[in-house]
Amino acid sequence: MDSLPIDEILPELKATLGSQVNAVLVAPPGSGKTTRIPLALLDEEWLKGQRIIVLEPRRLAARTAARYMAQLLGEQVGQTVGYRVRLDTCIGSKTRIEVITEGVLTRMLQADQGLNGIGLVIFDEFHERSIHADLGLALTLETQAILREDLRLLVMSATLAAEPVAGMLRNAPLIYGKGQVFPVATHYLERRGEEGVEASIVRTVFSALTNSSGDILVFLPGAGEIRRVQAGLAASGIARYAQVAPLYGALSIAAQDAAILPSPAGERKVVLSTSIAETSLTVEGIRTVIDSGLMRVPRYSPHTGLSSLETIRVSRSAADQRRGRAGRLGPGMCYRLWTKQEDHYLEPNTTPEVLSSDLTPLVLELAAWGVASPTQLSWLDLPPELAFLQARQLLGKLAALEAGGTITKHGRQMLQTGLHPRLAHMVLMSAELGLGGIACELAAILSERDFLRGSDSDLRLRLETIHNLDDAKVNPKRMVTQDSDKAVCWRIKQESDRLKQEFGNLASCSADIVYCGLLLAFAYPDRIGQQRGGGRFLLESGRGAIVVGKQLVANADYIVAANLDGQGTESRIFLAAPIEIEQIRTHFAQxxxxxxxxxxxxxxxxxxxxxxxxxxxxxxxxxxxxxxxxxxxxxxxxxxxxxxxxxxxxxxxxxxxxxxxxxxxxxxxxxxxxxxxxxxxxxxxxxxxxxxxxxxxxxxxxxxxxxxxxxxxxTWEQRQELAEYAPTHLIVPSKQHVSIDYSKPDCPMLAVRLQEMFGLQETPCVARGKVRLTLKLLSPARRPVQVTQDLASFWRTTYFEVKKDLMGRYPKHFWPDNPLDATPTNRVRLK
Structure with a gap:
């Protein structure tokens, strides 16, 4: 067995775990920690008669690590070393080391909280901070504290701020290992061009083939970009220089193995990978890395209640992990498709999934564990309160939780399916209606990428395609054309067949497709949508959504949206099916x-x-x-x-x-x-x-x-005093009743012809003499000629100027020289 850098710290690690129950190990990629440490600890006295569980973040990494350790022992997988991942188990009666994915650990803990027969749990590549890893560690720590004081926990990482983890593990010792990483020459873009990511990758691949030796590892955000780059390389004649191998989680095991195994002698290989190849997985023969600088992560929005995949910039730690893949065998080369200036603005670390993902599965797991609030457990990052409460609310709609957060019998049945709670509820409810078979097909479709993406959003078309896989007379408009899409179809069919068998040999027929909308409503009750016109829908949750273009479901009165983008004021609907109003009334009466x-x-x-x-x-x-x-x-x-x-x-x-x-x-x-x-x-x-x-x-x-x-x-008294305080009229010298205007409370006004006031010297008052009226003196034509609160002053001074003007305009009227001695009148008087 060749020596590896991790061998140097094995004595220290053995001594630590011999005297302590917890430890944190930080060692660079390629040091050998994933495969050497479990084998080195296998014969320790404290582990006698017990098994080691090794957690890996991905299925491919778990299978590869188990296979490599078995080879080191000269055995087949399933003997001393085995693995357990979703849909694939290889473990025998003598297995002592089980390499599992993180979700499998949660299932094991829910089945046996004491983890009997297990002496050590290793959390590998913990820096990736998947939500399953955080949950698994939180539950395992409680098991250790309450039921298993002898249970050992080892957290391993390549790039991790280790002190917080050590503190959470009750001040566990920190062990640092060295790695053998050769220098990697790093090249940046001088400036951003107008070409897209895929075109830039194709150009850089051919440049790397010319300027470097060995195989090339290209990091892309997702399977779609991988397929487009693969097509671009093929069109550019890559076959003359190298083989192209895609690498992502949805590929078959054979295809994944073809990507990670060494190239035949004298041949070169270009591996197009998602972030699956960042850590824990060694792709043999790599000397050059081309990094798009992008990664695709799930993002949950508590404001919309929706999850979506977002393409984001890689973090500093992720970019360094990717570059390190080029320095495993010797000096390497890394092409970063961003500028040096952009490099300075990379985030230090990727956001932990527990802070940005849908918490519905986690909340259901916690409820099954007997925890109503995440604060009852230990976390590096506490799950966000709003997302946690929304998940509880959804689980209540799915009948998985009681009002107080206690898990129901139905909720436990949902957990046992291994499906997302939405899909688990759909299958269980549909089985009671005799529609379990079609529900299993829907669950399989919704668990995979859309193989009819870009076409009509009606989910019934996807079901028809799956049903017609064996039929040569498939409608050409609904037939998938790309080999990768056909592979997805067959994977969906295999998964749906497995689910049907697991749930009791359920059957389905094409006639059941008409119930697609109803079954979707069981999974997505918050996404039942009501037509608002023009393909716009109001969802049960209160959010708006829209079907873009002329599609089959755009004119339905009611739909159920299974996949939306969660963007803007109206989410765009990608997958949906119609539902009848009577189905809603019947099955959602409660x-x-x-x-x-x-x-x-x-x-x-x-x-x-x-x-x-x-x-x-x-x-x-x-x-x-x-x-x-x-x-x-x-x-x-x-x-x-x-x-x-x-x-x-x-x-x-x-x-x-x-x-x-x-x-x-x-x-x-x-x-x-x-x-x-x-x-x-x-x-x-x-x-x-x-x-x-x-x-x-x-x-x-x-x-x-x-x-x-x-x-x-x-009051009675106020009624008696009303006329005294605020009379409605005033009897002016002409004996006429003139209304008083109280529209301005601070300035009551009397509008009266000037001639009717002849002979009156004092200004009239209201409010028992407290408030003078404002007199608006009018011409014979009732046009204002003067406003005053001092009538005596007006007669002495202003009147004579006003008189001159009025005599000219109204010559037939009497305008005396002494108005105080004149007889008031409201009529015309000749001189």
């Missing part, structure tokens, strides 16, 4: 509420009493309320008056004048009612309510006698 609403209808200017049949934010039906409560009608009417303003009331001349008089007195005299807009609107129920009882509309409000209602706000 979530449907009948809500009686008695409210003011501004358009109708009336109170409307309606019964709304509501599913979340969706109004399924509106019908009149036949026996609304009179008190509720009155409340809605008064709220409508507040909404519309006091102008909606029947303000007759008498009512307006009385209100103005009251406003005037309130301004000058304490203890009188406040009849300002603000006061009246805030006390409608007191002064108006008794008179509006039984009325329902603006038209009926015209029946009200506002003047009498306002007068009833006064």
């Amino acid at each position: 979530q449907i509420v009948n809500e009686t609403t008695i409210a003011w209808d501004g358009a109708a200017q009336a109170v409307r009493a309606r019964v709304y049949e509501r599913l979340g934010s969706l109004i399924l039906k509106v019908s009149p309320c036949l026996k609304p409560k009179p008190a509720a009608i009155l409340g809605a009417l008064l709220r409508g008056i507040v909404q519309e303003g006091l102008a909606i009331l029947p303000w007759t001349r008498a009512a307006r004048q009385l209100r103005e008089r009251l406003l005037f007195i309130h301004h000058w005299q304490a203890g009188w009612p406040d009849v300002t807009d603000e006061a009246l609107l805030s006390t409608l129920d007191t002064w108006l309510g008794p008179y509006a009882y039984g009325l329902t509309s603006q038209a009926e409000l015209t029946q009200l006698n506002l003047a009498a209602i306002l007068e009833n706000m006064l």
Whole structure:
């Protein structure tokens, strides 16, 4: 067995785990920690008769590590070393080292909280901070604290801020290992070009083939980019220089093995990989890395309640991991497709999944563990409260949790399926209706990438394609054309067949496809959508969504959206199916509420009493309320008056004048009612309510006698004093009754012809002589000629200037030299 850098720290690690139950190991990529450490610890005294569990973040890494360790022992996988990943297990009765994916550990803990028979759990590549790794460590730490004080935990990482992890592991010892990494020459772009990522990759691959030796590893964000680059390389004649091998999680095991195994002698290989090849997985023969600088990660938005895959810039640690792949065998070369200036702005680390992912599976796992709040466990990063609460709310809709957060029997059944809670609920509910087979097919389709992407979003087309895989007469419009898409179809078919068998040999037929929307609604009750016109839908959650273009589901009255982008005010729908309103009423009756609403209808200017049949934010039906409560009608009417303003009331001349008089007195005299807009609107129920009882509309409000209602706000004494304080009229010297204008409470006004005031020297007053009237003296044609509050001064001074003007305009009228001795009149008097 060749020596590796990790061998140097094995004695220290053995001694540490001999005396401590926890340890943290940090060692560079390529040091050998993944495969050497489990084998080195296998014969330790404290592990006698027990097994080692090694957690890997990806299935390919788990299978590869197990296979390599078995080779080192000269055995086949499944003997001393085995693996367990989703849909693939290779373990025998003598297996002592089990390499598993992180989700498998959670299943093991839920089945046996004590992890009996296991002496050591190794968390490899913990720096990737997957949500399963964080959850697995939190649960394992509690098992260690409560049930298994002897259980050893070893957290290993290539790039990790180790101190926080060591602190969480009760101040575990830190061990640092060395690696054998050769220098890697790093090349950056001088400037950003206009070409896209794929074209830049193709050009750089040919440059690297010319300027370097060995195989080339290209990092791309996803399978779509890999396929496009593969096509671009093929079109450029890459076959003359090297073989091209894609590498991503959805490929078959044979295809993945072809990518990671060494190239035959004399041949070169270009591996097009996602971030799967960053850590824990060694791709043999790599001397050059080409890094697009992009990665695709799931992002959950608590504001929309939706998850989506986002393409983001790699972090500093991820970029360094990728570059390090070129320095395993000797001096290497790394082409970074970004500029040096952009390099300075990379984030130090990738955001942990627990802070950015859908927490629904995690919350269900915690509930099964007996934990109602994540604060009851130890975490490096506590799951966000809002995302946690939204996940609990969804699980309540899926009947997985009680109101207090306790897991239900149905919730435990959902966990046992291994599916996402949404899909698990769908399959379980559908099986009760005899539709379990088609539900398994839907679950398999929704667990894979869309093989008809870019075509019609109707999920029924995907089901038809899967059903017709063995039929040579497939509709050509719905036939997948790319080999990669055909491979996805066959994987979906195999997975759906497995699920059908697991759930009790369920069957399906093409006729069941009509129930696609109903089955989707079991999984996505918050995404039942109601047509708003033009392919726009309102979802049960309250969010808007849209089907773009002329598609089959765009005109459906109701749909269920399985895949949306979660962007903007209206999410774009990528996968959906129609559902009938009666299916909603039948199968979601417990979530449907009948809500009686008695409210003011501004358009109708009336109170409307309606019964709304509501599913979340969706109004399924509106019908009149036949026996609304009179008190509720009155409340809605008064709220409508507040909404519309006091102008909606029947303000007759008498009512307006009385209100103005009251406003005037309130301004000058304490203890009188406040009849300002603000006061009246805030006390409608007191002064108006008794008179509006039984009325329902603006038209009926015209029946009200506002003047009498306002007068009833006064005490008996105030009614007697009203005329004294604020008389409606003043008898002027001409013996005429002239109305007083109280529209300005601080300045009551009397508009009167100047001639009618002859002989009066003092300015008239109101409010028992406290407030002088403002006199607006008018011409015979009732046009203002002077405004004054000092009539005596006007006669002495201003009158003579006014007289000259009036004599010229009104020569037939009498304009005396001494107005105080003249007889007042409201008629024409000749000289």
